[in-house]
Amino acid sequence: MDLNWLEDYLALAETLSFSQGAARRHVTQPAFSRRIRALEGWIGTPLFLRTTHQVALTPAGQQFHAQAEILVRALHQLRRDTLEAARKGAPPLAIAATHVLSFTFFPKWIRRNDAAARLGSLNLVSDSLQGCEQMMVRGDVTFLLCHFHPSMATRFDRRQFRSIVVGHDVMVPLSAPGSLGAPRWSLSEAAPPRYLGYSDQSGLGRILAGTWEAAGGAPALQPVFTSHLAATLLSMARSGDxxxxxxxxxxxxxxxxxxxxxxxxxxxxxxxxxRLFRPVSRQSEAAEAFWAAFA
Incomplete structure (x- = not known):
């Protein structure tokens, strides 16, 4: 058994694409395919159904999924704990945060909590929600800070992860003003306004999609641009796009x-x-102290 096989499996289970899975794992597609076959050979049964145009999990592959995530995360945690025991200073606590929260919310949030600030060095990793989820599932980070709404889809099984609310926000439709101060692009106009939207990688995009689905449909919009970065959409909205x-x-x-x-x-x-997310399993002493500072 090779840990790379498990991480390859998780990449393919998420993307259901050998080319995308190989790109995510930074290997060639033939090497990626060989490692998937090696894992299936070690287990003794196919984990994926392969057709010309589609990849899907077999029943065995679905059964394997949850435990594979737990095992990969546990192995990375074991490595971190072992390294921590081997050296005098504890390693930095690794926290993933979505781009927007990493520079709007995180700095003030940490400064307001003296107990958390005194725990030592923190390593903040900023990415899209999709990237942050991948780091969390792999065990590369201990905590994840992101926007959350009950209607949004996430990768976090409640049996494996838990979370607490650490702040509140509200998403508001915004436009640059016109010459008389009214919005240049308005939802009240008869014609669909130009819409600057979020890509599939974005957690804020997932929130809007889930909210609109629950409401029976999105407002009439004319999509003209997408990005996973809210800061990019802010700049373009400010410019009147x-x-x-x-x-x-x-x-x-x-x-x-x-x-x-x-x-x-x-x-x-x-x-x-x-929300601040973490694995259900017990983490290092420093990580548990950090969690207790906010729980």
Whole structure:
């Protein structure tokens, strides 16, 4: 058994694409395919159904999935704990945070909690929600900080991960103002406004998609641009390129300066939570102390 086989399996189980899985694992597709076959040979049964145009998990592959995630995470945790025991100083606590929270929320949040700030060095890794989820599932980080809404899809099985609410925010449709101060692009207009949206990698995009699905459909919009970075959409909205649903904490300075105005009423607001996620299993002493500072 090779740990790389398990990590390859998880990449393929998520992407259901040999080319995308190989790219994510930074290996060639033939090497990636050989390692998947080696894992299946070691187990003794196929984990994936392969057709010309599709890859799918077999029943055995589905059964293997949850335990493979737990095993990979446990092995990485064992390595970290062993290295920690071998040296005098504890390694930095690794925290993944989505891009927007890493520079709008995280610095103030940490400074407000003296107990957490005194625990030692922290290593903050910023990425899209998709990237942060991958790090969390692999065990590369101990904590994940992200926006959350009950309607959004996540990779976090409640049997393996738990979370606490550490803040609140609201997504608001915003546009640059026109010459008379009204929004240049408005949800109240008859014609669909130009829409600056989020890509599939974005957690904020997942929140909007889930909210609109629960409401029976999205507003009439004319999509013109997508990005997983809320800061990019903020800049483009400020320049008048369209409207975007942005976290109020990110846009508050532009709103106060009159550079952005609301493009729809309160019925278009989406209240969201800021949550801290962690594995259910017990972590290092420093990690447990960090969690206790906020729980």
């Amino acid at each position: 369209g409207l975007a649903w942005l976290p109020q904490t990110l846009a508050e300075e532009d709103i106060a300066a009159g550079l952005l105005v609301e493009a729809g009423g309160a019925e278009h607001h989406v209240p969201i939570e800021i």
